[in-house]
Amino acid sequence: MAEERVLGGRYRLLSQLGRGGMGEVWQAVDELLDRSVAVKLIRAGRAGSEEVAARFRREARLTARLAGHPNVVILHDFGYDGAHGGSGPVYAVMELVAGRSLTAVLRESGPMPVPRAADLVSQAASGLGAAHAAGIVHRDVKPGNLMVVEEGSGGGTVKVLDFGIAALTAATQSRRITRTGQVIGTPLYMSPEQVRGERVERAGDLYSLGAILYQLLTGQPPFASQDSLAVLHRHLVEAPRPAAQLRPEVPEPLSELVGSMLAKRAQERPATAEEVRDRLAPFLASGPIRPSRPRSEPRTGTPAPVPPTRPYTRVATTRPETVGPEDPGRLLALVDGARATADAGQFAAAARELRGLLPRLRSTFGPEHPDTLRARRREAYLTGKSGEHRRAVERLDALLADLARLHGARHPEALAVRHYLATNAGRAGDHALAARVHGDLVPDLVALHGPDAERVLTTRLYLAFEAGEAGGPERAVELLEELVPDLTRVLGEDDPSTLRARHYLAAYLGHSGRPAEAARRYHALLAHHTRVHGAQSAEAERIRAHLRQWQDRARG
Missing domain, CATH: 1.10.510.10 (Transferase(Phosphotransferase) domain 1)
Incomplete structure (x- = not known):
């Protein structure tokens, strides 16, 4: 293989790090983002079939969602070597770790x-x-x-x-x-x-x-x-x-x-x-606790967080009561019991159970142990799920400061907490805080995952909505006019996120004093919903109602 070979128009191979039965591993530089990466070449003859290569492509897309986990080597990109007309080796671009x-x-x-x-x-x-x-x-x-x-x-x-x-x-x-x-x-x-x-x-x-x-x-x-x-x-x-x-x-x-x-x-x-x-x-030996992944939670494009550039409102907290250590296995079983309560839909009861367990977790494992921090996050999440959004914001705010201090801002637990903080702030009516959280995330997510990552696009959609609800419809329009073409290109014009962004854009155009433009956008959106869902669908009927509203305002 010739030196200085470039894959995909951006990955310049520098030196071979290893060779195995399936291919080779190279140190390379991503010339688009100017960062060092590892490139693994899987020889097409060893891949076995186009079906197996297709499986690799599917799993690579899934694997990209794990970016930011401290115990996973990040997969940045994949593709075929175009120098061989699409029949060359499959390549995967990964985080370079020493x-x-x-x-x-x-x-x-x-x-x-x-x-x-x-x-x-x-x-x-x-x-x-x-x-x-x-x-x-x-x-x-x-x-x-x-x-x-x-x-x-x-x-x-x-x-x-x-x-x-x-x-x-x-x-x-x-x-x-x-x-x-x-x-x-x-x-x-x-x-x-x-x-x-x-x-x-x-x-x-x-x-x-x-x-x-x-x-x-x-x-x-x-x-x-x-x-x-x-x-x-x-x-x-x-x-x-x-x-x-x-x-x-x-x-x-x-x-x-x-x-x-x-x-x-x-x-x-x-x-x-x-x-x-x-x-x-x-x-495990006593000593520094390593970062760990949060337990299974619904994942809705949660962003990888960084410390906010502006401080959040701090909430005074009282020191928990001190209790004696107890059997760790039994205590974790009680935590799992609270999870079962939540799985049954009893969110408030599950939050109360965890709230009562937190002093015992602090005493048994320590306040900075992953299980203690996970329980705090879970309790705050369930508090929000039970409808107490302001209370959830207070708890998530305090937890975020501890996580950023202990494990760094891109730790998966901090990632989840930032997402929950923004979500609960918006539901509590504090749209300015929600917009600020999402706005602080976007440039860092782009740096981590690239501009076309689904979580980047989703966070931009959240940001536009919260900015509009915070009293800035013009800002929402500006954000959405940039976002809709990107969503259409990456996810497709029929994707729910693309259609939702078009709906928000039409609405905020109207709220920014442009009802005729809003009506025009809703007219086009109605035609799209009719094609995708049918003229009598609930989705089409909702868009039809918005269309009538803005047509009436434009005439008035």
Whole structure:
């Protein structure tokens, strides 16, 4: 490959970082944004089929939603090498991180201290849990796809690599194993269902993570042999020796967790990556708490936050009562009970339950522990869901300051809190605050994800609406006239967000003193809704009512 090759008209390859069975990894520079990136080339001949490449494209789009998570290597872009007329290698553009793979760490360490092993796997589970919540399964969890960065006294930060790219590897791997008996890569971490060539779901990722935890604790994988097919067979039929038998200092509950993660039947493994993290929590060393992903919440294009340039109104808070520490597992079970209450639609009751648990969480885990902070965020979120939007704004405001101080403004918890803060401020009638939050986010989101990311476009739509509701219809019109063409180009003219933006634009044109223009826009929008939804649809009828309103005002 010639040096200084440019992919997609913007990614200039500089030096090769590695080569494997599926392709090559290069250090490159994104000339459009002037940043260093890593580019992985997946050779078309190894991709297997256009169907598999299409799967990669779909998963890459999903993976882009994980940007900003501290335990995920960000996928920036993907495409085909145009120099080969579209038949060249698939390429993926990723965040460039400095670190070592867990494979390299394992070569040097042997069995790890229990707290460090628990910490590394807990972080990997955090990244996988975020992906699972977004509907993404990795399918190729192994030490080579876990990067350890910032090593030192803290043990390092784990980042999960190759989401989306793993779809190509795993699909090709499973197909060739089942059809030809040929093993691609290492079989040491493959789940029984993957060995059988079945669809790999979240439980398959947890099995692979369990095999990694087993190796970190014992110094060897659960099944090892020079014969790869023999290893695959043992994954199907043989239970590994308990980790505590091989290494007596491994606590029995931790050994039981590893055994459950390596269960042959998927339904017998932990239900979620969050459960794995919760069960690892008692074995973590005391010390600085690492960032972690929020538990599953509805995701509606929540933006990646940064500290506001103007301070929010601070709310005086009282110091919580001090209570004695208690069993962490029981306390987290009570938190999960509050989640079940919320899932049943009883938002106010769930908020009260969490409010009562917060002093106990602070005492048991500490005020800066991720579980304490998550519970605060969840309580504030449910307070807003129960209709107490002003009270929610107060709580979210206080929490945001703590999160920004502890973990940095782009931590996923801060991301969620900023979104909830703006949402509740708008619903409480403080549209100026809501507009300010969204307005502060837009340029930073563009820098992080590019101008065409869906979350950028969604935040711009929120900003325009809140600016209009705050008494600035002219400003809303200005924002929407810039936004509608971008939404149409990126999401399509029939997308609900595009149609909603056109509706807002027509309305704010009228409110800014241009009723004839509003009527004209609503007339065009009615024709569009009639084509998409039908003339008698509720959507078309609503637009028809707005049209009549602005026609009457234009005539008057």
